[in-house]
Amino acid sequence: xxxxxxxxxxxxxxxxxxxxxxxxxxxxQGEIFGLVGPDGAGxxxxxxxxxxxxxxxxxxxTLLDNDVENDYKKVRSIIGYLPGVFxxxxxxxxxxxxxxxxxxxxxxxxxxxxxxxxxxxxxxxxKTRKAGKLSGGMKQKLALCCALIHKPEILFLDxxxxxxxxxxxxxxxxxxxxxxxxxxxxxxxxxxxxxATRCDRIALIQNGEIIKIDPPVKIVKEFNGTLYSIRxxxxxxxxxxxxxxxxxxxxxxxxEYVHVVFYDKDTTTIKERFAAFLNENGVEYTDMEEIAPSIxxxxxxxxxxxDGVQY
Amino acid sequence: MRVIxxxxxxxxxxxxxxxxxxxILIVAPLVQFxxxxxxxxxxxxxxxIAFIDHDRxxxxxxxxxxxxxxxxxxxxxxxxxxxxxxxxxxxxxxxFTLEFPVDFEKDLVNQQKTEIAxxxxxxxxxxAGIGTxxxxxxxxxxxNELMAVSKxxxxxxxxxxxxxxxxxxxxxxxxxxxxxGILVILVTLIGAYVTALNIVREKELGTIEQINVTPIKRxxxxxxxxxxFWILGMAEFIIGLILMKLVFGITVQGxxxxxxxxxxxxLLAMLGLGFFISSVSENQLQAMFIVFFLFIVFVLLxxxxxxxxxxxxxxxxxxxxxxxxxxxxxxxxxVLKGGVLQDVKIQIIALSCMAVIIDTAAILSYQENSK
Numbered sequence: 001x002x003x004x005x006x007x008x009x010x011x012x013x014x015x016x017x018x019x020x021x022x023x024x025x026x027x028x029q030g031e032i033f034g035l036v037g038p039d040g041a042g043x044x045x046x047x048x049x050x051x052x053x054x055x056x057x058x059x060x061x062t063l064l065d066n067d068v069e070n071d072y073k074k075v076r077s078i079i080g081y082l083p084g085v086f087x088x089x090x091x092x093x094x095x096x097x098x099x100x101x102x103x104x105x106x107x108x109x110x111x112x113x114x115x116x117x118x119x120x121x122x123x124x125x126x127k128t129r130k131a132g133k134l135s136g137g138m139k140q141k142l143a144l145c146c147a148l149i150h151k152p153e154i155l156f157l158d159x160x161x162x163x164x165x166x167x168x169x170x171x172x173x174x175x176x177x178x179x180x181x182x183x184x185x186x187x188x189x190x191x192x193x194x195x196a197t198r199c200d201r202i203a204l205i206q207n208g209e210i211i212k213i214d215p216p217v218k219i220v221k222e223f224n225g226t227l228y229s230i231r232x233x234x235x236x237x238x239x240x241x242x243x244x245x246x247x248x249x250x251x252x253x254x255x256e257y258v259h260v261v262f263y264d265k266d267t268t269t270i271k272e273r274f275a276a277f278l279n280e281n282g283v284e285y286t287d288m289e290e291i292a293p294s295i296x297x298x299x300x301x302x303x304x305x306x307d308g309v310q311y
Numbered sequence: 312m313r314v315i316x317x318x319x320x321x322x323x324x325x326x327x328x329x330x331x332x333x334x335i336l337i338v339a340p341l342v343q344f345x346x347x348x349x350x351x352x353x354x355x356x357x358x359x360i361a362f363i364d365h366d367r368x369x370x371x372x373x374x375x376x377x378x379x380x381x382x383x384x385x386x387x388x389x390x391x392x393x394x395x396x397x398x399x400x401x402x403x404x405x406x407f408t409l410e411f412p413v414d415f416e417k418d419l420v421n422q423q424k425t426e427i428a429x430x431x432x433x434x435x436x437x438x439a440g441i442g443t444x445x446x447x448x449x450x451x452x453x454x455n456e457l458m459a460v461s462k463x464x465x466x467x468x469x470x471x472x473x474x475x476x477x478x479x480x481x482x483x484x485x486x487x488x489x490x491x492g493i494l495v496i497l498v499t500l501i502g503a504y505v506t507a508l509n510i511v512r513e514k515e516l517g518t519i520e521q522i523n524v525t526p527i528k529r530x531x532x533x534x535x536x537x538x539x540f541w542i543l544g545m546a547e548f549i550i551g552l553i554l555m556k557l558v559f560g561i562t563v564q565g566x567x568x569x570x571x572x573x574x575x576x577x578l579l580a581m582l583g584l585g586f587f588i589s590s591v592s593e594n595q596l597q598a599m600f601i602v603f604f605l606f607i608v609f610v611l612l613x614x615x616x617x618x619x620x621x622x623x624x625x626x627x628x629x630x631x632x633x634x635x636x637x638x639x640x641x642x643x644x645x646v647l648k649g650g651v652l653q654d655v656k657i658q659i660i661a662l663s664c665m666a667v668i669i670d671t672a673a674i675l676s677y678q679e680n681s682k
Binding site: 073 | 313314317321324325328329516517518520521522523524525526527528
């Protein structure tokens with residue numbers, strides 16, 4: 001049985017902008033499934049539909065064979081949801097929030113302590129503190145505890161690490177891995193490409209459409225082209241010059257580097273040809289080398305191929 | 312059951328931790344009871360009056376002396392001219408002038424028609440109206456005395472004297488009306504206002520979504536919201552009754568149990584209204600505007616500040632939709648008149664129907680998920 005089956009979901013808001021277009025995917029039980037895409041891609045709409053908060057225009061979502069529209073009562077008891085913005089009671093303490101949500105799920109703190117123990121260990125020193133007075137990372141851990149308190153079978157996390165510092169982000173992902181070990185299916189969205197590699201499979205979503213679903217390793221492996229990284233002094237001038245490059249390629253700034261993807265089949269001579277082009281146009285560069293693509297390179301390349309927009 | 316108890320417990324925890332809400336709940340009734348009845352007083356005292364005497368006769372002097380002796384008037388002496396009087400009135404130093412014409416006494420003695428001009432500052436029309444009546448009273452009193460002295464032979468003729476007895480409010484004490492009215496306002500505000508703001512706040516915080524993804528049922532959520540605010544409303548009402556007794560000595564003439572029972576029904580309607588407003592509002596600001604608007608309409612129509620009998624026909628009909636008006640009737644009937652169940656039957660039926668309709672609308676308007 002699949003944990004999540006999303007089947008041809010369409011959603012249009014009042015302003016007639018299609019938020020989701022024919023979205024379909026499945027998530028296996030016990031998997032960490034990532035929805036990766038830029039802001040406004042439709043991730044939160046999709047989450048709201050999967051968590052029974054919003055109805056889709058057409059299409060169905062079933063969670064462990066329960067339809068999210070018709071069996072929403074049942075669905076609500078088997079899912080945990082961590083929304084993108086902190087939404088616990090700021091004027092209740094950590095412990096009161098936790099007890100409150102445990103009771104809402106007709107569960108109790110004692111029964112499900114084993115599930116939340118790894119997180120609770122870090123939270124318990126603050127248990128009498130008001131939730132609104134916690135630090136960002138702690139708030140997120142409390143919210144995760146509240147979403148897990150009834151031992152859900154599927155956990156939905158909408159951008160749990162947005163605005164969280166790198167150390168807490170890493171910790172958070174370690175926690176997700178430990179949750180996975182308790183046979184809880186995790187569906188998580190993130191705008192951070194580096195986090196995508198920690199998922200078992202990812203779906204790349206853009207403008208309400210899924211453009212690729214695969215394990216991150218496979219997506220990287222299927223990268224179509226030869227990727228070079230060059231370090232230049234003037235990035236924007238260099239980009240202007242490269243518009244005129246005769247070799248079939250794509251390029252984009254990447255930190256203090258420029259990444260260039262060559263689609264030219266003749267990969268052996270490509271470095272020399274490109275170096276010659278740069279020299280002719282007087283571009284000063286250092287460190288030109290072929291590199292293995294990251295998931296971000298793959299995403300940019302996939303989006304590019306999709307609608308030909310410069311990224 | 313455990314779920315509902317938890318919802319109620321959570322609500323009380325939040326109320327008691329919210330210093331602003333707590334102070335509103337405690338300070339509002341105190342301020343309203345201790346301040347409002349003294350400011351909203353229809354009785355006019357300290358009327359500033361001055362005189363313009365073109366006659367300078369003993370009769371005009373006698374009339375002026377009558378005013379000097381009255382507790383309602385502060386006399387500002389005899390002014391030399393009309394211009395002078397106008398200037399004083401412009402500066403708000405006097406409210407009334409009384410002008411005696413030339414030959415006032417002579418005309419009076421010769422049984423000729425004569426006139427005294429009363430000029431009133433009518434910026435405050437209530438004060439001008441009531442003050443004019445007082446002035447006329449004083450003059451009429453003097454004229455009666457004059458008649459008795461000048462024509463003692465006619466003293467035996469039959470006279471009709473109307474005497475008034477004011478029932479249910481013997482001293483015509485304005486506070487007896489305004490204080491129960493404040494009780495009504497208090498209950499209405501707690502019911503509609505606090506409930507609406509509370510639920511909209513949950514929307515703003517996003518906690519309502521977090522609750523909506525839990526398997527709790529819609530009725531559980533609504534009952535869990537209504538019970539705490541219903542208890543708060545009843546508590547405020549009882550505090551109000553105690554203050555009414557302690558500060559103003561107004562005791563409930565009728566059955567307190569009946570009064571509490573009807574208040575309970577009325578609160579249910581107001582809680583539903585608050586709930587409904589919160590469903591259609593996106594944020595606390597919107598909710599506040601809607602409550603404020605409805606509240607003003609309800610209060611003005613209710614007959615708290617102005618008698619409903621003077622309203623146009625359509626306004627009287629509109630009042631059949633005004634729960635506050637029915638509740639106001641109940642308070643007047645039970646608190647002041649000592650009415651029994653039979654006397655408030657119609658109001659009970661009306662309020663019950665409203666409670667059912669408003670609460671149904673509130674429940675239906677509350678969406679757990681959206682299209």
